[in-house]
Amino acid sequence: MVESEVPPAKRPCRESVAGAVVAYPGAEASLAHEAATQFFKTAPDVSFVGAKSFAGVFESVVAGAAQYGVIPLENSSSGTLQAISDLLMKHDVVIRGELGVREIYCLCAKTKVDSSQIRRVMSHPNILEACSTFIEDRLPKEPGLEILPTRSTSEAAGMVASLDAGGDAPISAAIATKGAALRHSLVVIAENIGNDTFLESRYVAVQLRSKKASTISLPFTADAGCVTKSSACFALKNEPQAVFKLMSCWALRGLDVLKIETRPLAAGRRAPPGIPSGLARMWDYVFFVDWLVPCEHTEQVNAKLWDSLAEFSVWQRDFGKYPSLVTRAEKQPQSWADMVDLMAK
Numbered sequence: 001m002v003e004s005e006v007p008p009a010k011r012p013c014r015e016s017v018a019g020a021v022v023a024y025p026g027a028e029a030s031l032a033h034e035a036a037t038q039f040f041k042t043a044p045d046v047s048f049v050g051a052k053s054f055a056g057v058f059e060s061v062v063a064g065a066a067q068y069g070v071i072p073l074e075n076s077s078s079g080t081l082q083a084i085s086d087l088l089m090k091h092d093v094v095i096r097g098e099l100g101v102r103e104i105y106c107l108c109a110k111t112k113v114d115s116s117q118i119r120r121v122m123s124h125p126n127i128l129e130a131c132s133t134f135i136e137d138r139l140p141k142e143p144g145l146e147i148l149p150t151r152s153t154s155e156a157a158g159m160v161a162s163l164d165a166g167g168d169a170p171i172s173a174a175i176a177t178k179g180a181a182l183r184h185s186l187v188v189i190a191e192n193i194g195n196d197t198f199l200e201s202r203y204v205a206v207q208l209r210s211k212k213a214s215t216i217s218l219p220f221t222a223d224a225g226c227v228t229k230s231s232a233c234f235a236l237k238n239e240p241q242a243v244f245k246l247m248s249c250w251a252l253r254g255l256d257v258l259k260i261e262t263r264p265l266a267a268g269r270r271a272p273p274g275i276p277s278g279l280a281r282m283w284d285y286v287f288f289v290d291w292l293v294p295c296e297h298t299e300q301v302n303a304k305l306w307d308s309l310a311e312f313s314v315w316q317r318d319f320g321k322y323p324s325l326v327t328r329a330e331k332q333p334q335s336w337a338d339m340v341d342l343m344a345k
Contacts, residue, residue, distance in 0.1 A: 021047045022205075023057045023066035026152030029179040031127075033154070035101045035203040036070040053151055054083050058091045061208060068096070073202045075103075076331065077195050078129035085263050085288055088233070088319065089272040093206040095231055095319045100200045100326030105131050105153075107190040108181035109173040110160060115139055115189070119170035122148035122156040127175050133334065134193040146170070153177060157184045198329045204322075228293040229258070229324040230302075233286050235265060235275060235315035243287070245312040249305060250291055259290040275315050293321055 020043070024036040027050045040046045049066060051057045057069040071087075074080045105127060109118065115138050121128075128135065128147060139145050150156040156174035161184035163172050173189065174180075181188050236242040250257050262285040265275070293302065302321070310316055 019045050019047075020068060021049055021066040023049050023051050023060040023069045025051050025054050025057050025071060027154040027158070029157075029177060029183040030152050030154035031101075031103055031177055031201070032070065032072060032152065032203070034177065034179065035072070035099065035201070038101055039070055039097070039099050039203065039205055040068075054081070054087060058087050058093070058206075061093060061206060062091055064208075067207065067211070069093075069206045070203055071206065072126075073098075073204055075126050075130055076198075076200045078126040080261060081126060082263065085233075085261070088206075089263075089286065089317065092209045092273075093319075094209045095204045095322045096207050097205045097322050098229065098324035098326065099203050099205075101203055102327070103130075103194070103199050103201055104177070104192050105175050105194050105199070106178050106181055106188045107134070107173050107175055107193055108157065108160070108186040108188050109171060110163065110186060112187045113171055113173075113189065117171050118173045119144065120146040120148055120172040121175065122150050122159060122172065123153050123175035124151065124156070125149040127153055130195060130199055131175055131193050133195045134190070138190075154180050154183075157181060157186060160184070161186060192334070195334055197332045197334050198327065200327050200329075202326055226323045226325045228295065228321060229290055230293050230321045231288070231290045231319040232309070233263075233288045233317050233319075234309065234313040235284070235286050236313055238284060242312070246287065246309065249308040249312065250289075253305060255294070255305075256292040257289060258292060259288070261288045262286065263288065272315075272317065 020040075022036050022040055024030075024032040026032045028048075030050070033048065033050065036048055040048075049060065051060055054071060057066075057071055060066040061069040071084055072081055073084055105123075107115075107121075118139055121135060121139060123131075128149065135145075135147070148156075150159065153174070153176035157176040157180040160172050160174040163169065174186065175193070178188060178191070180186075234246060236246060247257070247260075265281075265284045265286045306318065
């Protein structure tokens with residue numbers, strides 16, 4: 001079974017990024033590593049470099065050590081990774097493409113054990129949330145179970161592999177990919193343990209804005225179900241009708257806004273460059289917006305839209321226009337019959 005997969009490609013783009021370095025969070029066989037290889041599967045001679053954190057990916061791109069960074073934006077079950085929103089505000093990068101990657105999670109341990117014996121489970125916080133039904137229903141109840149967040153699924157698998165499984169030590173398990181389990185010689189106890197029958201995360205490839213326009217050889221084209229999206233964030237005046245005026249820029253043009261999300265605009269580490277004085281106050285917010293760009297829209301039309309958005313906001317950052325391919329499968333809860341549970345075998 002493949003841990004990460006994308007809808008079948010119709011025809012790859014002709015451009016390539018031969019010799020490029022791509023940074024991703026985590027280690028080899030992590031979910032992000034699998035997403036990065038899917039993103040660049042049609043590009044020859046691409047090197048993949050793991051970073052210790054999401055921030056490390058951005059730092060590699062900003063420093064020029066990597067031409068591209070592949071990072072997760074949102075999980076279809078657990079939602080947005082807020083740390084990524086903060087990093088997008090902090091660094092002057094643009095999005096060059098978006099890919100929905102299916103994620104199949106496995107429970108793995110050092111030896112074959114029954115779920116009732118597990119006393120500690122570890123993984124990335126968003127993955128723990130995406131598998132919360134399995135954790136609550138099939139693993140020991142609190143306080144008998146310790147839930148330990150890690151920086152990545154691959155780190156969780158490595159930590160379990162390094163623990164002493166003998167004596168009176170509590171039995172630990174990781175939620176990771178099957179590839180990570182194999183890499184760390186772990187036993188897969190249960191497969192496909194996500195809350196939904198089909199779990200997917202949205203990954204994006206980012207690049208420095210100052211660099212030449214990307215020629216990413218994406219594994220899909222417009223005739224393969226790809227659409228064009230734009231993303232940006234805005235700071236508004238804290239006054240009546242401020243949000244209404246901003247939203248009217250899309251509404252009056254008949255544009256489909258896909259997502260609106262806010263993040264606190266705090267002073268210090270989260271305040272992006274260029275924020276006007278007095279705006280980084282407690283309980284002021286930045287609005288992140290994704291919208292579809294019709295294929296008939298010219299650059300002139302897009303520029304007029306941006307002029308209107310700038311008129312009704314006091315600060316803005318454009319993350320660019322980019323191709324996007326995600327799955328529109330119906331969300332359904334996972335049933336026990338759907339799971340491949342190896343504990344009964």
